[in-house]
Amino acid sequence: MSEAINGSINRMLDAGTLQNMGGGFIGSGMRIKGGDARFRPGEFKRVISVGGSIKDNIVMMPFPGPSGSLFNLLGLLIDAARDITSVKDIMTGDAGPEGEAASRTMARIEQGMKVFSAIYKRLFRSLKSEFKKLARLNRLYLEPDTYFTLLDDPEAIGPDDYDFDDLDILPVADPSMVTEVQKLAQAQFLQGFLGDTYIEPLEARKRIFSAVGIADFEGLLKEQPAPDPEISARADEIEVKKREVEIKGLQAENARMKAEAEVQRVQAVIEELRSQAILNLAKAEEAGNSTSIESMRLALDTINE
Secondary structure, three states: OHHHHHHHHHHHHHHHHHHHHOOEEEOOOEEOOOOOOOOOOOOOOOOEEOOOOHHHHEEEOOOOOOOHHHHHHHHHHHHHHHHHOOOOHHHHOOOOOOOOOHHHHHHHHHHHOHHHHHHHHHHHHHHHHHHHHHHHHHHHHOOHHHHHHHHOOOOOOOHHHOOOOOOOOOOOOOOOOOOHHHHHHHHHHHHOOOOOOOOOHHHHHHHHHHHHOOOOHHHHOOOOOOOOHHHHHHHHHHHHHHHHHHHHHHHHHHHHHHHHHHHHHHHHHHHHHHHHHHHHHHHHHHHOOHHHHHHHHHHHHHHHO
């Protein structure tokens, strides 16, 4: 893609140069002094011509100039290359649509950085491999005097420091964080969890300052004092009592639910007895047994009371 774009640009520049410079053939019938010819406004120079007009002895080479089709092809190639490399307008510093939400702008930046992120990760891996090779060369061929001079440390051990079993050699970078915008977005996201009881506030603030790029931020942070043992013991005691109260409350709620269930059971039994008494009374009235009717009414009155 790059070669096609560069070739198209070069051909268009060459065509424009040839069109501007001109050139052609001069017949043998024209006698013109060689070299550059300088003209002043309104000046005419004499030309010796054997016969015929001057234009018949001069033939201009046709140079049509840059091709419009080639120019259109160049624009198409540039647009295709921009899409392939995800170079969006916002990534070149151009402002997005007016009134666009910040979250949408961040999403477009993240989308536009996907190809760059992949390239950055490849660079990270290649640098890691290159640094390992340099470390191996230093371990094998680095002179101790050169090593001491570089480190300015009289206690430097020497090339034996390059022990691959005890250390990892890699670039000091995060391959997933390509731009400062991503780091600031991460810091802003982490800032929302400062009040969370499951987040260590001091460590969260350290990471925020590191993402923003503030140097020597350790001096800004106040170390958290050690908790007072007496206060901790008192807090534990309060927590135990709180749990005891919660357990008692659960027990009371359980007893209340059992009592309600017992009341409902008794009411169900009473309703069943009432239904049975009404049924027996109806049967006694149907049979015409006055003694049974009276006893059934007494039983029904007792149940209703």
